[in-house]
Amino acid sequence: MKRRLSLTFVLMCALQLTAVAQKQVLDPQLLLRDVQVLSADSMSGRLSGTEGNRMAQDYIEKRFNEIGLQPYNNSYRHTFRLEGRGIVVEEAVNLIGFIPGKTDKAIVLTAHYDHVGARKGEIYNGADDNASGVGALLAAAAYFKTNKPYYTLVFAALDGEELGLQGANAFLENPPLALDLIQLNVNMDMLSLNQQGELYASGAYHYPVLLPLLQQVKARPQARLLTGHDQPEQGQNDWTRQSDHYQFHKRQIPFIYFGVEDHPHYHKPTDDFENINSTFYPDAAALVIDFVQLLNKKRPALRTTN
Secondary structure (H helix, E strand, O other): OHHHHHHHHHHHHHHHHHHHHOOOOOOHHHHHHHHHHHOOHHHOOOOOOOHHHHHHHHHHHHHHHHHOOEEEOOEOEEEEEEEEOOEEEEEEEEEEEEEOOOOOOEEEEEEEOOOOOEEOOEEOOOHHHHHHHHHHHHHHHHHHHHOOOOOEEEEEEEOOHHHOOHHHHHHHHOOOOOHHHEEEEEEEOOOOOOOOOEEEEEOOOOOHHHHHHHHHOOOEOOEEEEEOOOOHHHHHHOOOOOOOHHHHHHOOOOEEEEEOOOOOOOOOOOOOHHHOOOOHHHHHHHHHHHHHHHHHHHOOOOOOOO
């Protein structure tokens, strides 16, 4: 009996030490609030060029300002012309802010805020796709604002992803910083819906120097990191071309894309805030922050040309 009590005590101590070592890096309530606001019916699915999309811009701009991100050229808003799938937007908007690091070399964190709008009277709110990515982007910005990074961190909420990765292309065609300073793109697109506690990090197949760092990201209670979905022979299960990170990859800028596997709510009017996994999602977003923190500590040679 005494030996069992001793073992129980040791296990409890070990769990407490693990909890202390793996500190909370974000505010789950604030994270969920950001997603709830961005995926509300009032934003009508955030289709590029619509009033709902402009409402999302205003909210993200407000949050950038609250967090204290620095703007480029005195504005978070960077406009570009968007045309695709019968839609023309003369002034689509990427929202961009940054936290200066100890070096000008930069990591660009991205998440698209647009979605597909309303169809046949139904609103496609895009809570997972991709209000969840924007929520994680804002949480990462808040964390690194109070935990100074080694790399300069650029936070970009991108428009026009659903219309052909156009916001990412515009960012790179008219970049707010020299392209040769960008060491890595960390892209977040769909982080909140998974029942197995699995978040994927895709891209290490193309950039194997990143694999050891991804493997060092410790699982959190409700989410663990897996690698994959990045090999050409996987066909549709190869995510290399499936979100904004592809525009960076085309320009030989390394990327890691964080996301979950497809689920029944993907591009459906049921992708609502109420269906988000509210225990998995905060830990999934925290895993992204853990990875970026590791990058800042380990500083691997990501681009040998600069």
